[in-house]
Amino acid sequence: MNESKNYFAVFVLGTDSPGIVADISKALFELGANINDSSHTIIGNQFAMLLLISTEPVYNTETIQNAFQIVTQKRGLTVYTHQLRHEDVYRKSSEPGQLCVIHLYGADKPGIVYQVTSLLAKNSVNITDLSTRRFGSESKPIYIMYLEAEVPNNIDTRKLGSDLNKLALSLNVEIKYELEEVASL
């Protein structure tokens, strides 16, 4: 991280169409901003993009919003800019924990995401990636979830695994739970 830069999180949301990414990156290029991290997905027919950008220190949220004015008007996008404190640019943790991957699938019912994530929260597990999809017929929808998380080293992982299995039984879904050490090479 460069201390002399300003950092912003930028959210972009709108109806998907070809060329949105090019228009957004053009606006940032012309501003002289650097795209440090970005993630972009389509949810339904909505284009959703999240960027972490860095700029010269003269820029603030207003100047960033203004830079997007043409593209937001042309494409009917919603853009939200949030300035980051330097300590929030990169993740920091004194205790990295263990990597945990959870795959879940089964007949859809209310509360799957809530029950799994609240069990993890009770165990101080930090979710780092989560994606879900609902598919199948409307009368018999299927739910699928993929979750990555960091489990603190002081958590009893066997008990967590057995609690997840109990939850899978009560929700009548399949849960696969894997713990892995990150090889340091």
Next chain:
Amino acid sequence: MAVLQILEYPDPILKQLSKEVTNFNSSLETFLKDFIETLNSHKYCVGLAAPQTGNLQRIIGIDISRARKPHLNNGLLILINPKILEVSDFKIVREGCLSIPDFTANVKRAMHIVVAYQNAKGEAKILSTKDFEAHAIQHEIDHLDGVLFLDKISNPASDLFRRVRY
């Protein structure tokens, strides 16, 4: 004895091909002492390749006993001119690299390998190993060919992870 400096990408040396070791002499012995000391100087580090220290020779060091958690292992192994003879049982696993310190990556590795190599005295050996040790050996042999985990990932959003700082 000295702890050697670890080169970090984008240092171009990390993309070069390392040469076969032909002389099992005292200068190799001296290098190996420093190399092992360097491996041992990094917490939980289970493997190192000579080119990571700027030495373009086909030498890797593996020590799975240094991992955070216990895994089946053969202790400290110095593999010179290693060649993988057999691979099977592939799995996506997560790895970090001292030469790319800010990230970890999901990489497909064989969970069972057979590797031919020479030990520090130049004697020919064969090792059949699995799981974490097999995984580490493949990562280090990649270094000898100028291959990094950045060559192995497809989508940075799903395969590359910013490392949580210790």
